[in-house]
Amino acid sequence: MPIFWLITGVLAIACIGYVLGHRRAMASAGGNLRRLHSLPSYYGLNVVLKSIVPALGLTILWLLLQPIFVSNAVSGMIPDNEIPFGSSRGLVMTEVVRTAKGLNQAVAAGEITEATAQNRNTSVDDLTDALKSAGAVVTSTLTAPVMTAAQAYREVSRKGYLGMSALVLLVATVGALWALRETHPDFRARNVVEQGIRALLIGAASIAVLTTLGIVLSLIFNTVEFFRLYPASDFFFGLEWAPSFSGRGGASQLGVIPLLWGTFYISIVALVVAVPVGLFAAIYLSEYATPTTRAIAKPLLEILAGIPTIVYGLFALLTVGPLLVSVFGAGGALGVNWQGGGRAVMTAGLVMGIMLIPFVSSLSDDIINAVPQALRDGSYGLGATQSETIKQVVLPAALPGIVGAILLAASRAIGETMIVVLGAGAAARLDLNPFEAMTTVTAKIVSQLTGDSDFASPEALVAFALGMTLFVLTLILNVVALYIVRTYREQYD
Amino acid sequence: MSEASTNNPAHAPKTSLLASDARTKRRETAEKRFRMYGIAAIAVGLFFLIVLAVTIVRSGLPAFTSAVVDIEFTLTEVQFDEAEGTVFKTKAYQGFFNAALAERLQAADFDVAFDEKAIERLLGKTGGTIREFFRANPDKLGEPVSFELPASSRVDGYFKGRVTRDTLVDSRFLQVSDLDIVDAMVDAGVIKTVFNWNFVTGADTGVDNPGGAGIGASVIGSFFMMLVVLVLSLPIGVAASIYLEEFAPQNRFTDLIEVNISNLAAVPSIVFGILGLAVFIQFMHLPQSAPLVGGLVLTLMTLPTIIISTRASLKAVPPSIREAALGVGASKMQTVFHHVLPLAMPGILTGTIIGLAQALGETAPLLLIGMVGFVARGYPDGVVSGFLDPNSAMPAQIYTWAARADAGFYEKAWGGIIILLLFLLAMNILAIILRRRFERRW
Amino acid sequence: MNDMRLLQRTQGMNDIKIQANGVDVFYADNHAIKDVSVEIEDKTVTAFIGPSGCGKSTFLRCLNRMNDTIDICKVTGDILLDGEDIYDPKVDPVQLRAKVGMVFQKPNPFPKSIYDNVAYGPRIHGLAKNKAELDEIIEKSLRRGAIWDEVKDRLKQPGTGLSGGQQQRLCIARAIATEPEVLLMDEPCSALDPIATAQVEELIDELKQNYSVVIVTHSMQQAARVSQKTAFFHLGSLVEYGETGKIFTNPEDSRTESYITGRIG
Numbered sequence A: 001m002p003i004f005w006l007i008t009g010v011l012a013i014a015c016i017g018y019v020l021g022h023r024r025a026m027a028s029a030g031g032n033l034r035r036l037h038s039l040p041s042y043y044g045l046n047v048v049l050k051s052i053v054p055a056l057g058l059t060i061l062w063l064l065l066q067p068i069f070v071s072n073a074v075s076g077m078i079p080d081n082e083i084p085f086g087s088s089r090g091l092v093m094t095e096v097v098r099t100a101k102g103l104n105q106a107v108a109a110g111e112i113t114e115a116t117a118q119n120r121n122t123s124v125d126d127l128t129d130a131l132k133s134a135g136a137v138v139t140s141t142l143t144a145p146v147m148t149a150a151q152a153y154r155e156v157s158r159k160g161y162l163g164m165s166a167l168v169l170l171v172a173t174v175g176a177l178w179a180l181r182e183t184h185p186d187f188r189a190r191n192v193v194e195q196g197i198r199a200l201l202i203g204a205a206s207i208a209v210l211t212t213l214g215i216v217l218s219l220i221f222n223t224v225e226f227f228r229l230y231p232a233s234d235f236f237f238g239l240e241w242a243p244s245f246s247g248r249g250g251a252s253q254l255g256v257i258p259l260l261w262g263t264f265y266i267s268i269v270a271l272v273v274a275v276p277v278g279l280f281a282a283i284y285l286s287e288y289a290t291p292t293t294r295a296i297a298k299p300l301l302e303i304l305a306g307i308p309t310i311v312y313g314l315f316a317l318l319t320v321g322p323l324l325v326s327v328f329g330a331g332g333a334l335g336v337n338w339q340g341g342g343r344a345v346m347t348a349g350l351v352m353g354i355m356l357i358p359f360v361s362s363l364s365d366d367i368i369n370a371v372p373q374a375l376r377d378g379s380y381g382l383g384a385t386q387s388e389t390i391k392q393v394v395l396p397a398a399l400p401g402i403v404g405a406i407l408l409a410a411s412r413a414i415g416e417t418m419i420v421v422l423g424a425g426a427a428a429r430l431d432l433n434p435f436e437a438m439t440t441v442t443a444k445i446v447s448q449l450t451g452d453s454d455f456a457s458p459e460a461l462v463a464f465a466l467g468m469t470l471f472v473l474t475l476i477l478n479v480v481a482l483y484i485v486r487t488y489r490e491q492y493d
Numbered sequence B: 001m002s003e004a005s006t007n008n009p010a011h012a013p014k015t016s017l018l019a020s021d022a023r024t025k026r027r028e029t030a031e032k033r034f035r036m037y038g039i040a041a042i043a044v045g046l047f048f049l050i051v052l053a054v055t056i057v058r059s060g061l062p063a064f065t066s067a068v069v070d071i072e073f074t075l076t077e078v079q080f081d082e083a084e085g086t087v088f089k090t091k092a093y094q095g096f097f098n099a100a101l102a103e104r105l106q107a108a109d110f111d112v113a114f115d116e117k118a119i120e121r122l123l124g125k126t127g128g129t130i131r132e133f134f135r136a137n138p139d140k141l142g143e144p145v146s147f148e149l150p151a152s153s154r155v156d157g158y159f160k161g162r163v164t165r166d167t168l169v170d171s172r173f174l175q176v177s178d179l180d181i182v183d184a185m186v187d188a189g190v191i192k193t194v195f196n197w198n199f200v201t202g203a204d205t206g207v208d209n210p211g212g213a214g215i216g217a218s219v220i221g222s223f224f225m226m227l228v229v230l231v232l233s234l235p236i237g238v239a240a241s242i243y244l245e246e247f248a249p250q251n252r253f254t255d256l257i258e259v260n261i262s263n264l265a266a267v268p269s270i271v272f273g274i275l276g277l278a279v280f281i282q283f284m285h286l287p288q289s290a291p292l293v294g295g296l297v298l299t300l301m302t303l304p305t306i307i308i309s310t311r312a313s314l315k316a317v318p319p320s321i322r323e324a325a326l327g328v329g330a331s332k333m334q335t336v337f338h339h340v341l342p343l344a345m346p347g348i349l350t351g352t353i354i355g356l357a358q359a360l361g362e363t364a365p366l367l368l369i370g371m372v373g374f375v376a377r378g379y380p381d382g383v384v385s386g387f388l389d390p391n392s393a394m395p396a397q398i399y400t401w402a403a404r405a406d407a408g409f410y411e412k413a414w415g416g417i418i419i420l421l422l423f424l425l426a427m428n429i430l431a432i433i434l435r436r437r438f439e440r441r442w
Numbered sequence C: 001m002n003d004m005r006l007l008q009r010t011q012g013m014n015d016i017k018i019q020a021n022g023v024d025v026f027y028a029d030n031h032a033i034k035d036v037s038v039e040i041e042d043k044t045v046t047a048f049i050g051p052s053g054c055g056k057s058t059f060l061r062c063l064n065r066m067n068d069t070i071d072i073c074k075v076t077g078d079i080l081l082d083g084e085d086i087y088d089p090k091v092d093p094v095q096l097r098a099k100v101g102m103v104f105q106k107p108n109p110f111p112k113s114i115y116d117n118v119a120y121g122p123r124i125h126g127l128a129k130n131k132a133e134l135d136e137i138i139e140k141s142l143r144r145g146a147i148w149d150e151v152k153d154r155l156k157q158p159g160t161g162l163s164g165g166q167q168q169r170l171c172i173a174r175a176i177a178t179e180p181e182v183l184l185m186d187e188p189c190s191a192l193d194p195i196a197t198a199q200v201e202e203l204i205d206e207l208k209q210n211y212s213v214v215i216v217t218h219s220m221q222q223a224a225r226v227s228q229k230t231a232f233f234h235l236g237s238l239v240e241y242g243e244t245g246k247i248f249t250n251p252e253d254s255r256t257e258s259y260i261t262g263r264i265g
Helices: A002-028 A040-075 A089-108 A114-118 A124-133 A144-182 A189-229 A232-237 A257-288 A291-306 A309-328 A345-369 A373-381 A386-415 A418-423 A441-450 A458-492 B002-006 B022-064 B077-085 B089-107 B116-123 B127-136 B153-160 B176-187 B197-201 B216-247 B252-264 B269-283 B291-316 B319-327 B332-361 B364-368 B383-388 B394-402 B408-438 C002-010 C056-062 C093-099 C114-125 C131-144 C164-177 C194-207 C220-226 C244-249 C254-260
Strands: B065-074 B144-150 B191-195 C016-027 C030-041 C045-049 C073-081 C100-103 C182-186 C212-216 C229-234 C237-243
Touching (some): A002 A040, A040 A189, A089 A114, A089 A124, A089 A144, A114 A124, A189 B332, A257 A345, A257 A386, A257 A441, A257 B022, A291 A345, A309 A345, A309 B332, A309 B408, A345 A418, A373 A386, A386 A441, A386 B022, A386 C114, A418 A441, A418 B364, A418 B394, A441 A458, A441 B269, A441 B364, A458 B269, B022 B065, B065 B089, B065 B153, B077 B089, B089 B116, B127 B144, B153 B408, B197 B408, B216 B332, B216 B383, B216 B394, B216 B408, B252 B291, B291 B332, B291 B364, B291 B383, B332 B394, B394 B408, C030 C229, C045 C194, C056 C182, C093 C100, C100 C164, C131 C164, C164 C182, C164 C194, C194 C212, C212 C220, C237 C244, C237 C254
Parallel strands (some): C030 C237, C045 C229, C182 C212
Antiparallel strands (some): B065 B191, C016 C073, C229 C237
16 A cells, blocks of 8 residues: 555654754744744745645645546557557556556466566466456456556556655655744734635635535536437437346437436425425424424434435335335225336335435424414414414515425435435336336436446436436526525524 | 493403313313313324334334244264265255254154254255265264254244144145244254344345345345435535535625525425436446446535534634634634534534435435345445445345235345444434533533 | 593593503612503503503503513503403413504514415404415405505515515514504504605504504604593603693693603703
8 A cells, every 4th residue: 555655654744843943943933932033843844835735735636637648648549440449548447447456466466476567578367367266357358458557557557656645755855944944033823824724714615616626526527428428308208218238239219308307207296295294294293293292203203314325225125115016006905006016107206205204304393393483473463363364474474485394305315316216117108107217317326326337428428418417407496496495594693 | 441441351250270160161071171182182193103113113024034943963974975976065064954953852752753844944955064064074974963944934934923733824835834843853852943144234135035045135235325325415515505504795696506505405305316317327327237327416415504514513603703803813714614513513413314224224215226136145345346236235235125925025025124323322312412512502 | 430431432532441550660779660550541642641651551552461471561450341350360362462562663564475474363263264264364354554555465475575664564463463452562663664654644543443553653743643542651650641632731730731841851
């Protein structure tokens, strides 16, 4: 683990730097603390910051960029005729990287010596055998150019890591020395250190922006790639979802409409369950319940929100689905043959509704509590009953907030994955029967990206277009909902 | 004004307060009805909670027990040498074992016909275990030794009621006639259920052996992931919150960050999975299925939650504390780090633990970075490989089991949920204790 | 009892509308009102005065059982409206509050249109058989609330858009619309500017021709201007009750005198 030792080294330099900075500051002030601008520890911290921050920043940057440079350097070694039909240079490069890792594994396992692994004259068969006995995952027929490229890949990577280690340690040392040189009594160490810490704080806060940027960029790049392989109009307006399973075939129908329909249908069922129950629970808890009832019932309801979605998924698949079939299925309690299998819109929607009850109720509870007591008093003072007050004064006043809460719940429902993956089924269908199995955007993202198809095929890339659709939909819902809720809150603040 | 005063109020005919009129009665009924709706809504919610809890416990508890055949038998040195001399060594041991079992059943007056194949269907190949034991402990030869051998998963299912005589279809795994032997063994007291330690500590098995599957390895996977999440999200979250709450000027950049955080908190978790796949695996070439990658994705997902709760804790520290510190000449940075942050720490930790608990139960992003479909067959070897070697995580393992065809795995999935929920419960209790113990009311 | 009535009759006074006997109010362990007995007359403005926290508002809220909405509040003693005990278990507070209306310290129009604000009471109590009747009630109430001319052209606009004084008069109109017999006002002018206060005070004076009005105020000048009877509360007890003129010029109790002259409170 060279990175581990590298970081330890940088930390060691920083520690030594701290002690030296501290001492140097004291010495420069002749031992008189009052002559220093800042406390001596700030001089030490100045050294630490100036050695660690550039060094670790360089490390991270290098680690990010090195694979790209190495891949570019090595991919030129593979002649075009070595790329099999239907494959791409990128896929072959994945093979090369995997082989290179396998070689590392083989060396670590003692199957071959480092020298043999590096020697370009070692026969491909010998190396393949060594890889296999080391348990590395490689294809059976490794070609000579791939093996050579893998060896080159290792070579360049190793040099790169060596260069990085040297450079990083140098940067750390130079930084420490520079900071030590600055150390004299009039140096405003505290201000400099605080500026540095402030910059770090800003950096931490920017991670939220970077995350969004990362999401947007990774979605956009892959979506654009997908639309190059598959027409956008067919995606947005296609009424059929039928990916070919070969992974490489071009005969896939990838229309998003059936998936959106399934998503909306399930979400609507979920909201039909969650909104009345959640809203009435919130009304009861905030307007009627005694403090004791509230103290017991509210946390109990909120347990439902803390349960992981995988649990709800399993509940849908193994409990609710079979139960619904026994009621609505062939030979069921109602004698109607509506439901064929356990996985259905109803199954997923019902369970998702249960999951959303506490979400709706705690948001609505907050919002109802924000309605000023003066309005209630005004209504009671006119001789209204409690329910009349709630229906005609409190709820209308809270309406914008409640709409916002429902939109947030809808966004949750649309983005929910595990319940639909396990409870809704896999077949994309445009149907009105809620007891029919349908599938959703999220369920298809999972199935398209966890299958065996390679990342360059439209069947896999469509997942990013689906992700983009999902992201945009939920983003709109969230922005609108948050805006409504915020304006609502400000109204009564 | 004069118009108003001339207009005498048309008082309704005097009514007594003590007798309510029809309209009031109607309104009272409406009031009661409305109240009932509220009670019904809460009852529905609690009903679902109870159904869920009962389902989990009832379906999951069997995963913690397993049927074992407990047999005491003696292997003489002669028999040992004889077995070691044959070609199919384990087969010989199996023969000895079967003989002992037959003798035991006959001694208990049972006359059930069975052949070796039937025993193999019930117990799997027993010879290997016995041979290994005696090779390791040659001094035990000639003494009575008691063996606890796990029954096959369908026999286990028969014990737990998952497999019945009516539902069982004869196959190479188990035949209806074998169940007679099982019944005989039950009456002879040879077979019993014991606590299944292997489920708690073991690793996953292949698709054909639900009986041996355990969740232990994925608990370790989850542990390493949570370690990554904690180490990254706590400092970054606290730093970001301090900046936004204490230092950030009112400008467009701050607004941008704020909007981003509140939106990220509501972005579906699967989108974070896509991010992890595209950035960490495709772009940065980090290994698939590694707890490190899972931890990074979950960190990004948890950060908004932690930032939001941390900011609330910082906001709860009254400004008078800040003014007091600034008043004695502390810098803004010193004020925050010496006074505000320590006072807000209990709240921050509570929020972090709750964020971690959320991350622990999150499944969807893990599916995309390859933490399913992979069979976690063993424990990671050392700390570094704990972060980098492929492993599963608890929720991903549960999903893997739920997606398998063999119903024997469903029991394991429910059992896994019990373990997962126990962890979540422990974390939430810790958070509550922290809040109770250190909460300050200003 | 009979003597008392006789006495008041001879003074040329109105009928007794509300009679309170030995009322005590507890907030959890806090004894907020101590043994208060008072008689409130019909077609009269009665003012409750006293320093902050003396219990005058609490007592006012007992008169239409607004304290019921506070869980920890407990009321003992008798309060009779037209001779009927309003704390009798058979009494529905909803019916009571239709007879004893209330106007609050801060104007609290509902976030609805001006029309719907005033129509709220008549609708829930079923006072109008049809739209025309409802329109009539609303116009009448707004006129009597002395705000008709200001809002008649914008009845469909939200009540929250009015100025503070207009809002308070709207709230008074809203309270009148249910045709109560008693109108309770809890410091109705404390959130208003002097001009709005003058308008509301003028309105109160008009209202006394038809209603029994009870007003809580912290302003002695206001009490002197609008009321015929004044009750002085101090530390939860009713110290003195009588003709406004007498209380302000010739109080019997030394505490009343101290308060009037500004030495306490």
